[in-house]
Amino acid sequence: MVQVTVEAQPPGSGGDLAWVPVFTTVLTATKGPGGITLWTAPITLPAPRGSRPFRLRIEELEIYQTGTPGEMQNRLVYADVLPL
DSSP states (O other): OEEEEEEEOOTTOOSGGGOEEEEEEEOEEEEOGGGOEEEEOOOOOSSOTTSSOEEEEEEEEEEEEOSSTTOEEEEEEEEEEEEO
16 A cells, blocks of 8 residues: 655744644555556645645555454555655
């Protein structure tokens, strides 16, 4: 599973620890040219781009079964941040 979280910085704050999650969307896998996988989803920012700092946090999660029957758990396998 791949998901993207839109994050914003509150007015007057700064630095890496000041980012606040706004919303998270799970991306949909589609087949692209040459058999590559494209992950897509529509994303609407809560305010116009440039009006305040925004970034996208992209995470790929592996979902696997734990030792308890029927219980699933996520494991982060990739993460990146794209400033907007």
